[in-house]
Amino acid sequence: MSWEIVIGLEVHAQLSTNSKIFCGASTEFGAEPNTQADAVSLALPGVLPVLNKGAVERAIKFGLATGSHIAPRSVFARKNYFYPDLPKGYQISQFELPVVGQGALTIQVAPLSGNAKPYEKTVRITRAHLEEDAGKSLHGDFHGMTGIDLNRAGTPLLEIVSEPDMCSAAEAVAYAKALHTLVRWIGICDGNMQEGSFRCDVNVSVRKPGEPLGTRREIKNLNSFKFMQQAIDYEVQWQVDTIENGGKVQQATILFNPDTGETRAMRSKEDAHDYRYFPDPDLLPLEISPEWIEQMRATLPELPQTKQARYVNELGLSAYDASILTASREMADFFETVLAAVPKDAKICANWIMGELNAQLNRDGLDMTQCPISAQQLGSMLARIVDGTISNSGAKEVFRTMWADGGEVDAIIEAKGLKQVSDAGAIEKIVDEIMAANADKVTEYRSGKDKLFGFFVGQAMKASKGQANPAQLNEILKAKLAG
Amino acid sequence: MFESSLKQLGDALRAKKISSVELTQCYLDRMAQLNPQLNAFITINPEMSLAQAKAADARLAAGSADALTGIPIAQKDIFCAKDWLTTCGSKMLHNFVSPYDAHIISQFNNAGAINLGKTNMDEFAMGSSNETSYYGPVKNPWDTARVPGGSSGGTAAAVAARLCAAATGTDTGGSIRQPAALCGISGLKPTYGVCSRYGMIAFASSLDQAGPMGRSAEDLALMMNVMAGFDERDSTSLQRDKEDYTRDLNKPLTGLRIGLPKEFFAEGMGSDVAKAIEAAIAEYKKLGATIVDISLPNSKLSVPVYYVLAPAEASSNLSRFDGVRYGYRAPEYNDLADMYEKSRAQGFGAEVQRRIMIGTYVLSHGYYDAYYIKAQRIRRLIAQDFVEAYKHCDVIMGPTSPSTAFKLGEKGDDPVQMYLSDIYTIAVNLAGLPGMSIPCGFGDNDMPVGLQIIGNYFNEARMLNVAHQYQLATDWHSRAPKGI
Numbered sequence: 001m002s003w004e005i006v007i008g009l010e011v012h013a014q015l016s017t018n019s020k021i022f023c024g025a026s027t028e029f030g031a032e033p034n035t036q037a038d039a040v041s042l043a044l045p046g047v048l049p050v051l052n053k054g055a056v057e058r059a060i061k062f063g064l065a066t067g068s069h070i071a072p073r074s075v076f077a078r079k080n081y082f083y084p085d086l087p088k089g090y091q092i093s094q095f096e097l098p099v100v101g102q103g104a105l106t107i108q109v110a111p112l113s114g115n116a117k118p119y120e121k122t123v124r125i126t127r128a129h130l131e132e133d134a135g136k137s138l139h140g141d142f143h144g145m146t147g148i149d150l151n152r153a154g155t156p157l158l159e160i161v162s163e164p165d166m167c168s169a170a171e172a173v174a175y176a177k178a179l180h181t182l183v184r185w186i187g188i189c190d191g192n193m194q195e196g197s198f199r200c201d202v203n204v205s206v207r208k209p210g211e212p213l214g215t216r217r218e219i220k221n222l223n224s225f226k227f228m229q230q231a232i233d234y235e236v237q238w239q240v241d242t243i244e245n246g247g248k249v250q251q252a253t254i255l256f257n258p259d260t261g262e263t264r265a266m267r268s269k270e271d272a273h274d275y276r277y278f279p280d281p282d283l284l285p286l287e288i289s290p291e292w293i294e295q296m297r298a299t300l301p302e303l304p305q306t307k308q309a310r311y312v313n314e315l316g317l318s319a320y321d322a323s324i325l326t327a328s329r330e331m332a333d334f335f336e337t338v339l340a341a342v343p344k345d346a347k348i349c350a351n352w353i354m355g356e357l358n359a360q361l362n363r364d365g366l367d368m369t370q371c372p373i374s375a376q377q378l379g380s381m382l383a384r385i386v387d388g389t390i391s392n393s394g395a396k397e398v399f400r401t402m403w404a405d406g407g408e409v410d411a412i413i414e415a416k417g418l419k420q421v422s423d424a425g426a427i428e429k430i431v432d433e434i435m436a437a438n439a440d441k442v443t444e445y446r447s448g449k450d451k452l453f454g455f456f457v458g459q460a461m462k463a464s465k466g467q468a469n470p471a472q473l474n475e476i477l478k479a480k481l482a483g
Numbered sequence: 484m485f486e487s488s489l490k491q492l493g494d495a496l497r498a499k500k501i502s503s504v505e506l507t508q509c510y511l512d513r514m515a516q517l518n519p520q521l522n523a524f525i526t527i528n529p530e531m532s533l534a535q536a537k538a539a540d541a542r543l544a545a546g547s548a549d550a551l552t553g554i555p556i557a558q559k560d561i562f563c564a565k566d567w568l569t570t571c572g573s574k575m576l577h578n579f580v581s582p583y584d585a586h587i588i589s590q591f592n593n594a595g596a597i598n599l600g601k602t603n604m605d606e607f608a609m610g611s612s613n614e615t616s617y618y619g620p621v622k623n624p625w626d627t628a629r630v631p632g633g634s635s636g637g638t639a640a641a642v643a644a645r646l647c648a649a650a651t652g653t654d655t656g657g658s659i660r661q662p663a664a665l666c667g668i669s670g671l672k673p674t675y676g677v678c679s680r681y682g683m684i685a686f687a688s689s690l691d692q693a694g695p696m697g698r699s700a701e702d703l704a705l706m707m708n709v710m711a712g713f714d715e716r717d718s719t720s721l722q723r724d725k726e727d728y729t730r731d732l733n734k735p736l737t738g739l740r741i742g743l744p745k746e747f748f749a750e751g752m753g754s755d756v757a758k759a760i761e762a763a764i765a766e767y768k769k770l771g772a773t774i775v776d777i778s779l780p781n782s783k784l785s786v787p788v789y790y791v792l793a794p795a796e797a798s799s800n801l802s803r804f805d806g807v808r809y810g811y812r813a814p815e816y817n818d819l820a821d822m823y824e825k826s827r828a829q830g831f832g833a834e835v836q837r838r839i840m841i842g843t844y845v846l847s848h849g850y851y852d853a854y855y856i857k858a859q860r861i862r863r864l865i866a867q868d869f870v871e872a873y874k875h876c877d878v879i880m881g882p883t884s885p886s887t888a889f890k891l892g893e894k895g896d897d898p899v900q901m902y903l904s905d906i907y908t909i910a911v912n913l914a915g916l917p918g919m920s921i922p923c924g925f926g927d928n929d930m931p932v933g934l935q936i937i938g939n940y941f942n943e944a945r946m947l948n949v950a951h952q953y954q955l956a957t958d959w960h961s962r963a964p965k966g967i
Binding site: 078082281 | 562563569571576579581582583585680681682683684685687688689715716717718719795796798799801802803804805807808809819823843846847848851855
């Protein structure tokens with residue numbers, strides 16, 4: 001009997017403000033330790049927090065982008081615990097009344113293995129709340145002591161909590177990727193996972209179908225999608241093995257070790273903190289007016305989901321193509337620029353971007369922003385395919401040339417002699433000549449040997465040095481052979 | 484000169500009858516002579532004070548002086564002042580030299596006032612007798628065997644003994660008004676949010692408020708002109724137009740409706756205190772006021788509510804004192820947890836530890852609703868009582884403290900008895916209202932009695948008017964302690 005996997009995610013997205021959430025210190029990554037720790041970051045006696053409006057604006061944008069409830073009044077609370085990199089002895093967060101309430105994100109899931117088809121799934125968002133990040137403890141190099149760097153202390157975070165709606169590593173990764181795309185798309189987070197700007201905690205449990213939820217374990221701080229998938233796969237197997245061997249899963253916080261590919265318990269429920277949450281008396285409740293929400297809505301770009309729907313409904317693309325073309329804002333912008341050159345031929349744009357272009361980017365290890373061919377160049381090239389100037393194989397030649405050496409499409413076509421012959425008279429002449437030269441084959445064809453059609457196409461193409469317009473050639477050849 | 488009002492001192496300075504350096508030196512000499520008996524100051528730094536005085540003299544000479552330019556003002560040691568040791572009365576901060584100025588300190592610096600020193604206080608403002616200070620108790624100038632009240636006891640003693648022209652205090656549950664009453668001076672706790680809390684070391688953030696302490700209502704008004712005002716660094720600071728708190732001082736009191744809460748005149752108040760308060764009320768009637776009987780039915784709950792909410796906030800506010808970045812760290816420890824435990828056990832005194840434990844308990848899982856949430860609910864009811872009362876009166880009066888100054892050590896073993904000395908003042912903090920105390924006579928031991936005046940929100944100017952008119956008609960406020 002099989003097991004059902006239940007997964008929920010908590011994602012910490014670092015908001016892209018220049019200054020910290022409760023003071024004016026810079027949030028820039030990589031500065032010398034403690035050079036961005038002002039009086040508030042250091043929690044000197046007497047200092048007070050003042051909320052950064054930019055952080056709230058980003059939370060509102062996220063709420064709008066996920067169709068979530070945006071609380072007209074939310075409350076900052078203190079989460080109390082002692083740790084050397086938590087300078088106040090409490091973290092300012094939101095607890096009972098978060099700024100963003102229930103919403104949802106629709107994702108395209110591409111199964112990680114097998115031949116299963118991509119499918120769509122909606123993951124419910126429970127809430128998203130604003131909070132401050134802690135500093136960093138630096139171990140090593142301090143001769144038995146620990147160094148504290150408070151540059152990161154007070155960096156704004158949006159913690160995005162999902163419902164336990166995902167039932168495979170593939171779904172969890174697809175959701176995390178969609179969220180990652182979205183926060184960058186709407187410009188609230190740079191998404192840099194190496195620098196910790198987008199960190200995922202994954203809650204995993206297993207159960208037999210129809211049974212109540214199993215006990216969950218939380219994998220903390222995953223900073224790559226690959227690790228997320230590995231960690232979930234390992235954890236699921238571990239939980240299943242534990243139960244099948246007669247054991248019980250204990251609620252725990254665990255860490256994933258990418259070197260061994262294993263998860264390991266960090267602390268059990270027994271040593272769980274009592275955080276003694278209470279409303280922070282230093283901060284007034286956060287009030288968000290409908291006007292403020294509308295102002296933020298006006299700044300939002302067209303969202304990936306909206307674009308996907310438009311690509312499917314108006315451009316006739318498949319849902320899968322639409323999701324690939326909206327994987328990032330750069331990708332969608334590129335696609336739309338290419339499309340502008342050949343507005344009626346979305347499919348050919350999609351095929352070239354997802355096929356030749358994507359393959360070449362992968363081969364050269366580049367991302368979209370580093371692409372040597374501009375969207376305008378690709379658009380002009382596709383326009384030449386559509387208007388019949390070049391054939392598909394001719395286009396590939398143009399593409400390779402532009403990739404390697406740059407250049408203007410028409411000039412390359414000219415220089416390389418790639419213009420295809422679309423002059424009906426010229427093609428007819430060629431066809432007449434090869435029919436005359438292969439009279440026996442014509443007779444065979446006419447007596448029913450259809451397969452010889454390919455032979456005539458090949459001969460004609462050869463005669464035209466590959467430049468005959470294939471569609472036109474087919475048409476003429478067919479007519480003449482029919483007699 | 485030590486009897487001069489702030490206005491007289493300012494006039495003398497501007498008329499060049501005395502320089503700020505001379506005036507500051509006079510006070511420093513008097514402090515050197517009397518502070519050893521009183522222990523009113525934790526830090527005296529003549530060099531820094533005189534440097535400020537010199538700068539003030541330059542400003543006076545340039546003719547750009549403000550009302551308080553050149554006048555020596557003492558600062559409660561709860562306010563961070565750049566380059567000054569700022570201890571908050573605790574061993575925990577015995578070595579903390581502040582790298583920045585509290586908003587209140589900047590305001591006085593901008594006004595050209597002289598920081599004459601940092602006054603002693605109960606540790607982290609937790610106490611009603613000044614006996615919890617790590618730096619030793621302050622003595623009441625009227626009788627050095629008695630307490631000055633707390634937590635702003637150092638300030639109250641310094642003002643009463645004429646060791647400074649005026650001084651600052653802070654009031655979380657009565658810490659300005661009660662010591663003012665016990666030392667025979669005037670003190671005002673403004674409406675919550677009128678004075679910025681930035682740089683004022685937090686005890687209970689939703690209750691803490693800075694205010695002036697001085698020898699007269701007129702002095703308090705001039706101090707308020709410097710202290711009050713919006714500060715964007717404090718999110719609870721209120722954005723209001725600048726006020727001149729002296730503007731109503733001379734208005735007659737005809738038609739003033741004084742509310743007397745029956746709960747304040749029930750059991751608990753000493754008969755000597757009652758007598759002085761009744762005489763003060765009689766004086767107000769002579770000045771044209773009418774008396775209205777009112778009720779504050781929930782005020783009896785204010786002490787228990789306060790001792791849930793204030794420790795809850797304090798337990799969190801004081802978490803930053805962990806020995807990691809500044810302040811006291813135990814000399815020896817085994818690991819991180821041990822460092823926290825030893826540093827905090829050694830750095831905090833007994834009363835602070837008691838309140839941290841109470842606060843931690845009431846916020847704990849399973850107790851939060853029963854204590855914290857319930858106390859918040861009652862807090863709103865207490866505030867509502869005042870809203871109701873002010874439909875019938877303009878100010879509320881009563882005793883500031885149930886007794887006059889008690890003896891050092893008398894209540895040391897009984898925290899609840901100590902907590903009850905703030906029984907009349909706490910409701911005002913819970914409601915966020917302004918309250919003041921002015922001297923109105925003497926009790927059985929010839930110790931001063933304070934009259935509490937509670938105003939409606941933002942009615943500080945009116946309260947100062949009410950106090951000033953009484954001080955024009957009586958001389959309790961100008962009596963000075965003898966024998967020191």
